[in-house]
Amino acid sequence: MNSQDIFILAIESSCDDTSAAVLHNDKVLSNVVANQHIHEAYGGVVPELASRAHQQNIVPVVHQALAKANIDKNSLSAIAFTRGPGLMGSLLVGTSFAKSLSLGLGVPLIEVNHMQAHILAHFIEDPEMAKPEFPFLAVTISGGHTQIVRVMDYFEMEVIGETIDDAVGEAFDKSAKILGLPYPGGPLIDxxxxxxxxxxxxxxxxxVGGLDFSFSGFKTSVLYFIQKEVEKDPDFIEHHMNDICASIQDTIIRILMKKIKKAVKETGIRKVAIGGGVSANSGIRKAMQDAEKELGWQTFIPKFEYTTDNAAMIGIVGYHKYLKGDFTDETIAAKARFSI
Structure with a gap:
């Protein structure tokens, strides 16, 4: 095996998806995700149920990732895993498994920040994806996070704007819940x-001042609006579902785009990369592409499979850390709160 043959097994278990991927250098050989449908009945992720499901899923998911990549575990160069941020119970399952496997195989262990991984997902070698050049602005939008990050290098990042309350994904999901749509409601609004x-x-x-976001007031305004209209017409939601969803989505996109445009103007950086689960939203993708044409930006949008929580993005961070020799040891602990 020469220096160009680095095989990373990556594990992601920050929330309710159990995922394992194998990368050969910066190329993805397999990216397996097991979703947890048990949370749909509760209208949101139940942490205790999530950690139990991870325990059930992690062995078969890792086994499948290795089989799909056609790689024997003894050929692995290192194990990368999500240390945080995320749900502590979920993180513990992935962390413990990664530590045990690293120890058993005698290969290095690499901790990964989940938020950095969403950003570095753009550097996965894929003919369908262009890689941004440094410096660029990363806009990470998901169920738990909304951030604008100035990215100077693979591991030199600065958060220049973030939500002061709820994340954009939560605004979508809570609005959907108000409309009686099942969880997760964001894709249904779209x-x-x-x-x-x-x-x-x-x-x-x-x-909201600066480059920060707020979505709690927006959610409240949707709730009061629906309550008021349903009082006048009990079938209001049913009769106007598409227009309500379009109006909600349009407002959220305008909130996001206003701050992104401000960030581009203030930093002078005209390369913008989006990531995180909400970057799969078709309206947001179109707004970013429109801005590219109108304002002369370069816009970078990842493939759908690299937007939601997945292990391939953990693997690409693992690869770049491997090149630096940035390893950790078995005393490492999961961190529910973990800033970039």
Missing amino acids: KNAAQGDPKTFEFPIPK
Whole structure:
């Protein structure tokens, strides 16, 4: 095995998806994700149930990732895993498994920050994806996070804007819940919005200083609006579902784009890469592409499989840390709160 043959097994277990991937250098050989549908009945992720499901899923998921990559575990160069941020119970399952496997195989252990991984997912070698050049702005939008990050190098990053309360994914999911849509509701709002008129209903844009975001007031305005309209017409949601979804989505996109445009203007960095589960939203992708044409940005959008929580993005961070010799040992502990 020469220096160009680095095989990383990556493990991601920060929330409710158990994932394992194998990378050969910066190329993904396999990326297996096991979803946990048990949370749908509760309208959100139940931490205790999530950690139990990870315990059930992790062995078969890792086994499948190795089999799909056609790699024997004894050929692995290192084990990379999500240390945080995330749900502590979920993180513990992945951390413990990665430590045990690293010890058993006698290969290095690499800790990964989940938020850095969403950003570095853009550096996975894939003919369908362009890689941003440094420096660039990364906009990470997911169920638990909303951040604008100035990225100077693979591991030199600065958060220049973030949510002061709820994440954008939560704004989508809670709005969907108010409309009686099942969990996770974000993709359903996106689907219905495609059939609706975004100018039908107006919701307020929160006034927040700097490059920070706020979505709690927006969620409250959606709740009060729906309650008021349903009082007048009990079938209001049913009759206007597509237009409501389109108006909600349009407002969220305008909140995001206002801050992204401000960040580009203030930093002078005209390369913008989006990541995280909400970057799969078709309206956000279109708004980013429109901005690219109108304002002369370079926009970088990952493939769908690298937007939601997945181990391939953990693996690409693991690869770059391996090149630096940035390893950890078995005393490492999971961290529920873990800043970039």
